[in-house]
Amino acid sequence: MLAADDHRYRRQSLFPPIGxxxxxRLGAATVAVVGCGATGGATAQLLxxxxxxxxxxxxxxxxxxxxxxxxxxxxxxxxxxxRPKAEAAAAHLREVxxxxxIEPAVAHLHAGNIDELxxxxxxxxxxxxxxATRFLLNDWAFANTIPWIYVGAVGGEGMLMPVAPPHGxxxxxxxxxxxxxxxxxxxxxxxxxxxxPAAMGAMAATEAIKxxxxxxxxxxxxxxxxxxxxRVHTIALPVRQGCPTCVEGRFEFLEAQPGSRLTEICGRxxxxxxxxxxxxxxxxxxxxxxxxxxxxxxxxxxRIEEGGMRLxxxxxxxxxxxxxxxxGRAQAFYDRVVGA
Amino acid sequence: xxxxxxxxxxxxxxxxxGTTVSALLQELRIxxxxxxxxxxxxxxxxxxxxxxxxxxxxxxxxxRFVGGG
Numbered sequence: 001m002l003a004a005d006d007h008r009y010r011r012q013s014l015f016p017p018i019g020x021x022x023x024x025r026l027g028a029a030t031v032a033v034v035g036c037g038a039t040g041g042a043t044a045q046l047l048x049x050x051x052x053x054x055x056x057x058x059x060x061x062x063x064x065x066x067x068x069x070x071x072x073x074x075x076x077x078x079x080x081x082x083r084p085k086a087e088a089a090a091a092h093l094r095e096v097x098x099x100x101x102i103e104p105a106v107a108h109l110h111a112g113n114i115d116e117l118x119x120x121x122x123x124x125x126x127x128x129x130x131x132a133t134r135f136l137l138n139d140w141a142f143a144n145t146i147p148w149i150y151v152g153a154v155g156g157e158g159m160l161m162p163v164a165p166p167h168g169x170x171x172x173x174x175x176x177x178x179x180x181x182x183x184x185x186x187x188x189x190x191x192x193x194x195x196x197p198a199a200m201g202a203m204a205a206t207e208a209i210k211x212x213x214x215x216x217x218x219x220x221x222x223x224x225x226x227x228x229x230x231r232v233h234t235i236a237l238p239v240r241q242g243c244p245t246c247v248e249g250r251f252e253f254l255e256a257q258p259g260s261r262l263t264e265i266c267g268r269x270x271x272x273x274x275x276x277x278x279x280x281x282x283x284x285x286x287x288x289x290x291x292x293x294x295x296x297x298x299x300x301x302x303r304i305e306e307g308g309m310r311l312x313x314x315x316x317x318x319x320x321x322x323x324x325x326x327x328g329r330a331q332a333f334y335d336r337v338v339g340a
Numbered sequence: 341x342x343x344x345x346x347x348x349x350x351x352x353x354x355x356x357x358g359t360t361v362s363a364l365l366q367e368l369r370i371x372x373x374x375x376x377x378x379x380x381x382x383x384x385x386x387x388x389x390x391x392x393x394x395x396x397x398x399x400x401x402x403x404r405f406v407g408g409g
Binding site for chain 1 (some may be wrong): 349371374378383407409
């Protein structure tokens with residue numbers, strides 16, 4: 001399907017460290033980008049252009065208007081129609097490169113579905129906006145000996161570290177435990193300068209290309225970049241003594257039972273609910289019995305609006321709730337719709 | 341107690357002699373579990389924060405974990 005000497009990749013394979021051999025390796029590789037927002041969208045776009053043969057794109061969220069200043073894969077109609085980000089991103093990237101396989105998954109990545117969603121990947125790039133998913137990715141990477149690249153961006157700063165199992169350091173050498181809610185700055189509390197996550201996504205794509213062709217750093221470094229004040233810092237992070245993941249090989253986040261969880265989503269007044277029992281819901285039945293508020297349906301979700309709140313329910317029971325103001329109100333709305 | 345002059349992330353700052361890295365982070369209102377601290381280019385483990393005192397001319401780099409994306 002993919003000829004490495006294809007004219008479209010000529011300027012890339014001309015770069016001696018890549019060459020035709022490197023370009024062929026890119027074409028044979030599968031890379032998963034988890035989170036297709038600001039950093040992940042930029043990464044995915046550049047990897048599609050670079051000729052990664054199979055691109056898996058996982059995202060749980062819908063496009064919103066306040067994403068548009070930084071999330072380069074989406075346009076105003078995506079936000080108006082509240083399209084699932086993974087699907088909108090895939091549609092956009094299929095126009096960028098029709099020669100590669102692009103596989104979107106509209107899903108919340110959790111311990112119960114990660115093996116299936118990331119099956120066959122050679123590398124995972126972090127485009128997430130939360131610590132919980134990163135701890136899960138870190139565990140999964142060591143359990144399966146697959147490299148991943150941690151990428152973060154908030155305010156005017158970014159941070160990046162390739163993680164290369166079976167060797168540490170890993171994410172938990174940097175951050176031993178997930179901090180309690182409210183401790184880390186988020187795009188909601190600190191804002192984010194639009195180009196910063198895009199720049200971090202571009203750096204992650206460059207690292208991804210290096211890792212796929214076997215040109216990654218022998219000892220991966222942590223890089224911290226303050227774009228606003230132009231401070232770039234490289235740290236040779238030591239393996240933390242007794243690190244549960246990369247030293248002891250205990251994968252507590254991978255082995256966790258997925259419970260019903262309500263989380264706040266970075267970037268807007270939005271909550272996500274993931275039910276404990278992730279069976280399949282009959283969306284048509286739920287839609288037919290709902291007598292309150294306006295509802296609209298698409299093939300993958302139903303949307304219900306009531307009293308300034310908007311709930312989008314997917315067939316796996318997951319829901320996104322906007323405009324609730326606080327968690328309890330979001331949960332109550334969900335329970336009324338689903339009948340929990 | 342005398343003040344000593346150190347650099348934190350490139351900026352000069354005066355602190356009391358004998359100040360520990362823990363006390364400094366507290367003064368800066370930074371949660372220690374969310375940062376990596378380099379003391380004169382050497383990465384400190386979390387346990388070393390309270391055992392390490394800063395001296396005149398020291399360079400500290402405090403790198404906060406970045407969670408968004």
